[in-house]
Amino acid sequence: MLPVSPAAQRAKDEEHLRLLAIFHYVVAGIGALFACFPLIHVAMGLMFMFLPATVAPAKEPNNLPPQLFGLLFVVMGGLMAAIGWAAAICTFFSGRYLAKRRKRMFSFVMAAIMCMFMPFGTVLGIFTIIVLSRESVQRLYESN
Numbered sequence: 001m002l003p004v005s006p007a008a009q010r011a012k013d014e015e016h017l018r019l020l021a022i023f024h025y026v027v028a029g030i031g032a033l034f035a036c037f038p039l040i041h042v043a044m045g046l047m048f049m050f051l052p053a054t055v056a057p058a059k060e061p062n063n064l065p066p067q068l069f070g071l072l073f074v075v076m077g078g079l080m081a082a083i084g085w086a087a088a089i090c091t092f093f094s095g096r097y098l099a100k101r102r103k104r105m106f107s108f109v110m111a112a113i114m115c116m117f118m119p120f121g122t123v124l125g126i127f128t129i130i131v132l133s134r135e136s137v138q139r140l141y142e143s144n
Helices: 006-034 039-050 066-100 104-114 120-133 135-143
Strands: none
Touching: 006 066, 006 120, 006 135, 039 066, 066 104, 066 120, 104 120, 104 135, 120 135
């Protein structure tokens, strides 16, 4: 393999970090959109809570009251949506930090966390870890 000049390596690293930042923004947007799906459960839970007669017209002694069941839906759906939005916001900030060459460890940790979100997060997380692990990229961050 031919040796690469430092200027060429720096240009290659800059391009990889620029592309990673863009892909972080895209994955954050997709993640925020998919994090809205649990809101369907929140809406269903609210219907159980405020319109119990429509979901359980006959009162049976051994069943949970629909309001309690609805509260479970609201809490779980709201929690899942909040976790998804928090992950999307952190992914967006990771992209910002990549673009500005700051907080390398935050982006590294977010890349490891993103590996759980298949398929886009996994691919982006692996590529981010590979790029941020390079010595030339670490020097690029230190020079900033």
